[in-house]
Amino acid sequence: MKSEPDEASIDHLAHAAHHTLPWTGVRNYQARNFMRDMMQVGDGVLFYHSSCPEPGIAGLAEVSSTAYPDPTQFDKKSPYFDPKSSQETPRWLLVDVVFKKKIPLIPLAALREHEELKDMRVLARGNRLSITPVSEAEWRFIIKRLA
DNA sequence: GCCAACGTTGGC
DNA sequence: GCCAACGTTGGC
Incomplete structure (x- = not known):
């Protein structure tokens, strides 16, 4: 899961209420x-810092809720407000994420060096998704070898 | 700041 | 349904 560290970094997560x-x-x-x-x-999360001086995986987290409506879509003062959404038929969802650990940054360039990770969705050419699946093999490799 | 890549919008 | 225009993402 990608986040701009100016907005929400691994440190923000670590210090949030309930680490969530x-x-x-x-x-x-x-x-x-x-x-x-x-x-x-309980799903594992690789917390990725994007759009920053050192993009890369900065920590580990876990999904701690199932998906539910993102309240910011209803908030006129929020930059994430969506006038086309409604309480009855919410368009946008979110999950809660709980902090697990901070790790020495694994830079994007390091991820690209490993043959084992060449198919990672987040590394695909032109990828713009802020949330991408990680395979079991990719997860194990990152945890054992890089994290 | 540049720019490639991609998603969304909206006219037709 | 097509597709041009536009906006956004995100690494560099």
Whole structure:
């Protein structure tokens, strides 16, 4: 799961109440569907810092809720407000994410060096999804070899 | 700041 | 349903 560290970094997560943050602001249908259809409580999360001086995996977290409506879509003062959404038929969902651990940054360039990770969705050419699946093999490799 | 890549919008 | 225009993402 990608986040801009200016907005929500691994340190923010570590210091949040209950070490938990709602993953607000996803406004892409594919990313939303991953949360809705594929994520379960207890799933591992690679916390990725994007759009920053050192992009890469900065920590480990866990999904701690199933998907539910993102309240910011109803908030006129929020940058994530969506006038086309309604309480009755919410368009955007989120999951809660709980902190597990901070790790020495695994830079994007390091991820790209490993043959084992060449098919990682987040590394695919032109990928713009902020949430992408990680295979079992990719997860194990990152945890054992890089984290 | 640049720019490639991709998603969304909206006219037709 | 097509597709051009536009906006956004995100690494560099």
